[in-house]
Amino acid sequence: MLTRALLGAALGFFASSLVSFGFAAEPDPGAAAPNIWGVWLGTNGDPNAPPSYRNTPWPALEFTPWGAMESKRLTTPETPDECKPYGPMAHMSASSLFPLEIARTTKGIVIMFEASPLPRRIFMDGRKHSEDLDATWLGHSVGHWEGETLVIDTIGTNGRGRPLNGYISGAVYSKTDTAPRLPVSDQLQMVERIRLVGGGQYLEDEITVTDPKTYTRQFTVKHYWQRRPDLDVLEYFCDDENRGFEAKASAGNTR
């Protein structure tokens, strides 16, 4: 009994010491938030998805000269940069090929998309974008709740992420090499308004893209996911050793 009492006192002292040294439990900024947590699957490409919860197509876009050149560079059967991490636009593409998982952390929200190796971190702790951000694949994202809507602002991308295939834009999958790829650059600003719809079974992301390096004007699209607790987000590592797409497709038995 005495041993137990001493042990309890020691643990209590240790815990109070952690608090005094600044290791207290961090607040949970998502505790009272709408239940956006869990595994979701994009409805883009799912023929069973109700029409009201399918991605809205990108509007007719005007590329800047740089944007046109970059889109042309990317428009090949084997998407260049295919094995690189996704940028934030492609991360939130809502393709039905790969699920994503939304989890809350002590600093905010993490969005894990199966097709890309990097988690997307949304800081919800009140911080602002730094004045001198170092560019990263997914950029710097800060968010806050406006009622039931999660508002996220993202800047600071390096513009080198895996580009969107034309089909992800809401254009149907193309059987040709000519469907335009839709790049975003290091000047991207992406503002998202995310909310539950369809009785909480669907997630809507209204995405406003401002990218003056690539497009002549701002535009807004809506992407949708269906709640899919039956799915797991699995490991995906894009292995360059397994390339050879063109060689196999054009010459057959190459290995």
Place this chain on the structure above:
Amino acid sequence: MSSALKCLLLCAATVTAGSAWGHHSFAMFDLDKEVKLEGEVKDLQWANPHAWLEIVVPDGHGGSMQWSLEIGTTGMLTRAGWKSSTLKPNDKVTVVVNPSKSGAPSGRLVSVTLPDGRVLGPGGPAQSPAKPPV
């Protein structure tokens, strides 16, 4: 007329490309055409960005030809019922493929009939399991 050629002609008018979702374009393959092949597995390359199934098919002249068939990512395949051990070398399979436009012995796998009779697809969108709410 060989059975492969018959299938190639008959199937060409009936194929839909609705499931032709990919990490990249499948424009190298003729998605409006299907060819049925019977052969033996040489190798299942369980890898990303796409897995590949290599099969050896009799060429009708006493020899054989190796076909390279592209399938989904490992995650897509897992969701479609595959495992890395689903096919082993020398397993006898029947496959339906969208052949390469170039005429090379390669293509996009549409379906494979396993030795135990199960039929698996190439991996792709994980569709809604039930009628979605209105």
